[in-house]
Amino acid sequence: MFKKSLIALTLTGVAAVSTYASAADALTMEVYNPGENSVFPVSSEIISGQHEVALIDAQFQRNDAQQLVEKIKATGKKLTTVYISHSDPDFYFGLDVIKTAFPDAKIIATPGTIKEINATKDGKVAYWGPILKENAPTQVIVPQPLTATVSPSTVNRLR
Numbered sequence: 001m002f003k004k005s006l007i008a009l010t011l012t013g014v015a016a017v018s019t020y021a022s023a024a025d026a027l028t029m030e031v032y033n034p035g036e037n038s039v040f041p042v043s044s045e046i047i048s049g050q051h052e053v054a055l056i057d058a059q060f061q062r063n064d065a066q067q068l069v070e071k072i073k074a075t076g077k078k079l080t081t082v083y084i085s086h087s088d089p090d091f092y093f094g095l096d097v098i099k100t101a102f103p104d105a106k107i108i109a110t111p112g113t114i115k116e117i118n119a120t121k122d123g124k125v126a127y128w129g130p131i132l133k134e135n136a137p138t139q140v141i142v143p144q145p146l147t148a149t150v151s152p153s154t155v156n157r158l159r
């Protein structure tokens with residue numbers, strides 16, 4: 001239930017920072033989850049419009065984030081927005097891989113999420129770095145604040 005509400009909220013935020021298209025354009029969503037091969041097999045959602053893609057959450061491990069990059073590139077569409085839905089590192093540690101592959105994509109989160117990431121990121125890297133080894137982030141990317149608000153009906157206008 002929380003995840004569905006979060007996705008609805010996220011889609012609203014994604015629509016707020018994306019280029020709009022006609023209301024007739026449909027959105028599709030693909031869920032990527034690396035499964036048992038990951039320390040934390042978290043899900044990321046790829047939201048596709050006609051010409052653009054938005055991403056919800058960036059994975060925990062670099063190798064899983066790279067698989068996510070390949071899936072996004074396979075769409076042939078431009079990644080415009082990455083929304084980080086939670087302050088735990090399994091939601092944002094993969095951002096360095098995503099940002100390298102898509103340097104123009106906006107990376108956003110709520111101010112509360114950003115505050116918590118800033119407060120805990122150094123300790124998280126210190127703990128998880130030796131465990132993840134080469135799959136630990138080379139740089140922690142902190143999202144920018146989501147500042148726009150829109151109604152849920154604007155979700156249908158993501159291009």
